[in-house]
Amino acid sequence: MLKGLLRLAPYAAALFSLFSTAQADDGRRVFTGTLGKTPIVVELNTQQQDEVTGRYFYEKYHRDLPLSGALQDSTLMLVEGNNRYGDDKPLSTLKLKSTANGWQGEWQNPKGKKLPVQLVEAKLPAPTASTLPFIATLPKDDPYEYLRLQGLKLKPGKKDNFMGYDLQWWMEPESKISFFSIESGYPKQEQQRINEQLLGRLWKEVISYHACMLQGGENAEQWQSVAPTFLSSDIVSLNINTGYDCGGAHPDVGNSPINLNVHTGEAIKLEDVLAVGGREGNSTGTSEGKQREEFAQWLIKQFTSLYPDEMKKPAEGDEDSCDYTDENVWSVFDWYFTAKGIYLGPYFPRVQRGCDEPEWSILPYSLVKQHPGAVQLQLPQG
Known part of the structure; x- marks a missing residue:
């Protein structure tokens, strides 16, 4: 059952033998630390000092909280959340001072409660041979999401059969994103390559879900269904239908099919x-x-x-x-x-x-x- 492939939260002890620094090419820097006693992961972009942007999540919950503010000298003043819907409610704040390898300071909620904050530049556990190829790209491309995915695991669901091929369904419980892997019918190497694509797409959809939740705030919604449409010795084809309300003027829905060449694992045009x-x-x-x-x-x-x-x-005028x-x-x-x-x-x-x-x-x-x-x-x- 995919054995090594499905070690999708690659943070076993062997992973920690190698580390990389968490800094994206576009100026975003990633930190780990604590708010009070609770572990958090923080992403900040301070390149434009009068418009600092960022986000963070509690490692226990993985849901993003937006940050915005300004950096003056070595002091970073941030607001947590926003009043995008004009309700003008009081928001929590963070006041942080720069340190040799991060930030330290204080978080305060609107009621005056204060908690200490300690942040250091994040060290990323290196991918291993069993890490999905997509996840292995994240330390360089998106270290913040890489750290989020370390704490997420897939839950096995129903087994299915479609056009003579055995399927195993998987769900990421927090986002409710669900996808299948193929358990029989293809040569071992081709089957592994296909499943790397399918499960890599699952994790991409999880990242998209969190982006939607961050953008839409408390009112955000995203729902999704995945259906295999054709399986053969040459072709794996499926359709992803996604509905979302990420804070824009209107909710929307759309399809995003996947068509794979079994022999190469690449997309078919x-x-x-x-x-x-x-x-x-x-x-x-x-x-x-x-x-x-x-x-x-x-x-x-x-x-x-x-x-x-x-x-x-249609008849003329029939709109x-x-x-x-x-x-x-x-x-x-x-x-x-x-x-x-x-x-x-x-x-x-x-x-x-x-x-x-x-x-x-x-x-x-x-x-x-x-x-x-x-x-x-x-x-x-x-």
């Missing part, structure tokens, strides 16, 4: 398997915009022939109907493999988001095979 609309190998001089336009025109023609009722143009003959809604689209063909989902403006994700918009494989791309992948009949 649509033109790898379907070469039309300037995407053929002899059309290298065609601009990307022109390619999209030609593909949209071709796709509308195919769908009009396959699904004439669904593609019927409530979905116009799938509009090239603009096919200039950007989601796509993934299914047992019947390649699904392509159009993208409508927010006010018509109910037109997204029609069930019928599938290109049969018999049609796809008439326009093969450069990558040789075995597709079903149909």
Whole structure:
């Protein structure tokens, strides 16, 4: 059951033999220490001294609290939280003095309670051979998130079977993000490479969840569902549907499919398997915009022939109907493999988001095979 691969919280004793300093390339610096007696992890960017930004989490809870303030001489004055919704409530503050390797000072809440703060430059446990490749990139790319993930573990869920392949579902309990790994049906090396991609994506979604919670504050919400759509000896395809309210003007929802080449573990591009609309190998001089336009025109023609009722143009002035003959809604689209063909989902403006994700918009494989791309992948009949 993935054995070494699923040591997803790589902080065993052997990890601590090597360390790296926690400083990102964009000026963010990461510290560890205590607020009162409680361990915390803090990220600060003090490059613009009159607009210092940051965040921190308690190691026990992992939920971010925003920080903002200013640095004058060696004194850092920070406010915890914000009044983004205009309620003007009193907020906790931190007053910190620079030390040789960090900060020390005091946290105070609106009621006057004070607690000491001690921070030192974070030392990061080095990844090991069993660390997922995505997590292994974080010490350099995002040390703060790397330290957050050290304290998170996946909980095994149900076992499943899809198209003859055994699946194991996993959930990260705090974010409720859920994903599957594949437990049978592929050669060992290919299966491990696929699962590294799938579980790496799970952790990316966990990071996105925390970013949404930080941005949206107390009213933030994020929900997600993941569904395998096609598994074969050459292809792993699934769809991620995410709804979120991260403090913007409106909540939103969207798809983010994953299509993997089993033999390389790399993402499959649509033109790898379907070469039309300037995407053929002899059309290298065609601009990307022109390619999209030609593909949209071709796709509308195919769908009009396959699904004439669904593609019927709405009557003039009927703004409530979905116009799938509009090239603009096919200039950007989601796509993934299914047992019947390649699904392509159009993208409508927010006010018509109910037109997204029609069930019928599938290109049969018999049609796809008439326009093969450069990558040789075995597709079903149909």
